[in-house]
Amino acid sequence: MINIPRELDSLTARPGVARFLSEWGNLSANVIGEVKTIQAIPSPTFDEGERAAYILQRFQAVRLLDVHQDEVGNVYGRMAGSDPSRPAVMVSAHLDTVFSRQTVQDVRLISQTERLVGPGIGDNSLGLAALIHLADRFRHPPFELPSDIWWVATVGEEGLGDLKGMRRAVETLGVYRSGGRLGVVLVMEGIGLGRVYRAGLGVRRLRVDITGPGGHSWINADCPSAIHRIVELGAALVNGVQLPDKPRSSFNIGLIEGGTSINTRAALASLSIDLRSEDRATLTKLENRVREIINQENPPGELSVSISVVGDRPSASLSADHGLVRAAVGVLEHLGMPTPEPEMGSTDANIPLANQLPAVCIGITTGRNAHTIEEYIDLPPIATGLQQVSLLLLLAANHCNDWQEWIAG
Numbered sequence: 001m002i003n004i005p006r007e008l009d010s011l012t013a014r015p016g017v018a019r020f021l022s023e024w025g026n027l028s029a030n031v032i033g034e035v036k037t038i039q040a041i042p043s044p045t046f047d048e049g050e051r052a053a054y055i056l057q058r059f060q061a062v063r064l065l066d067v068h069q070d071e072v073g074n075v076y077g078r079m080a081g082s083d084p085s086r087p088a089v090m091v092s093a094h095l096d097t098v099f100s101r102q103t104v105q106d107v108r109l110i111s112q113t114e115r116l117v118g119p120g121i122g123d124n125s126l127g128l129a130a131l132i133h134l135a136d137r138f139r140h141p142p143f144e145l146p147s148d149i150w151w152v153a154t155v156g157e158e159g160l161g162d163l164k165g166m167r168r169a170v171e172t173l174g175v176y177r178s179g180g181r182l183g184v185v186l187v188m189e190g191i192g193l194g195r196v197y198r199a200g201l202g203v204r205r206l207r208v209d210i211t212g213p214g215g216h217s218w219i220n221a222d223c224p225s226a227i228h229r230i231v232e233l234g235a236a237l238v239n240g241v242q243l244p245d246k247p248r249s250s251f252n253i254g255l256i257e258g259g260t261s262i263n264t265r266a267a268l269a270s271l272s273i274d275l276r277s278e279d280r281a282t283l284t285k286l287e288n289r290v291r292e293i294i295n296q297e298n299p300p301g302e303l304s305v306s307i308s309v310v311g312d313r314p315s316a317s318l319s320a321d322h323g324l325v326r327a328a329v330g331v332l333e334h335l336g337m338p339t340p341e342p343e344m345g346s347t348d349a350n351i352p353l354a355n356q357l358p359a360v361c362i363g364i365t366t367g368r369n370a371h372t373i374e375e376y377i378d379l380p381p382i383a384t385g386l387q388q389v390s391l392l393l394l395l396a397a398n399h400c401n402d403w404q405e406w407i408a409g
């Protein structure tokens with residue numbers, strides 16, 4: 001087992017490494033410029049093409065190898081390690097935002113607090129800017145990198161994207177233990193510096209569609225209405241789905257859609273349900289309960305009901321004792337930050353974790369209000385965030401051979 005604190009002390013005692021890290025202080029201004037450029041390019045989930053094209057061009061400009069885009073839209077670039085037989089490290093950040101193309105993209109600097117405010121600024125313009133600038137600097141590092149590094153910007157991380165980009169990236173590059181290339185995955189999010197996500201929260205999303213004949217609200221007043229049924233069903237679900245105290249779980253009806261006009265008995269209505277749990281079996285139980293209620297509430301008749309799965313994020317967790325998790329925690333401690341409690345979240349890391357491929361998700365700076373137009377990032381900690389990723393990447397490139405055993409936790 002590697003002694004992480006000792007390893008970090010000896011690594012950072014090397015003059016080349018110490019200088020490389022301290023230079024992030026002056027370079028974070030360039031990173032902030034890049035963040036603003038990226039933030040100004042709209043990138044809703046399923047429509048990331050314009051932002052992907054920018055990242056592709058930047059990957060080419062920093063002279064990565066094998067720069068290309070796959071058929072789902074992910075952008076890849078590679079850096080060759082000194083020992084191609086070793087497992088590779090993948091560093092990723094997602095391209096998509098929760099905002100539509102119409103969302104006003106203005107960024108404001110609040111100088112007193114040194115904050116940058118704007119939709120998607122932290123989630124994930126900063127992650128992408130970090131990807132480019134880390135790739136640029138790691139191309140000529142003052143130290144040896146044994147493993148290949150794949151830099152990947154993924155599509156479809158948010159909402160109904162259902163992590164499709166990361167699914168494809170892991171499938172394409174493959175897991176080292178199963179004959180593929182990837183040994184470790186580091187997922188970057190702009191916000192969340194000081195946290196280490198080592199586990200993927202399980203998510204199941206269901207969409208219920210009710211359809212019927214429809215009709216005039218007066219002439220066909222006895223015609224069954226899909227909207228009336230959907231609100232009854234919603235009430236039955238809200239009253240009938242009970243959540244356990246532990247493991248932590250959640251139930252949410254996030255969307256109700258349907259109808260054509262106020263004086264029409266609705267022919268169509270739907271609701272979308274988001275279920276989450278820290279535990280796989282509990283999530284299955286919750287889903288079964290939801291399906292049971294839907295079936296009870298819908299006796300055979302003129303209205304037909306269908307349930308479709310519109311999202312499925314597997315739950316899986318890496319032990320807090322795994323070398324990669326200890327390294328991520330050790331790096332934060334080394335940089336003088338409080339010792340984090342490795343936690344569970346719903347990020348691109350779910351996919352490698354579900355494939356028993358060691359992965360963590362880490363943040364570049366602190367910030368708040370993600371997924372709102374008041375989203376902001378704090379500028380001063382960005383340099384520390386980049387030092388963090390640099391150190392973790394350096395450890396991963398040197399030790400991912402030792403980290404190939406999967407330890408669930």
Ligand SMILES: [Zn+2]
Pocket residue numbers: 094123124157189
């Ligand atoms: Zn994100």
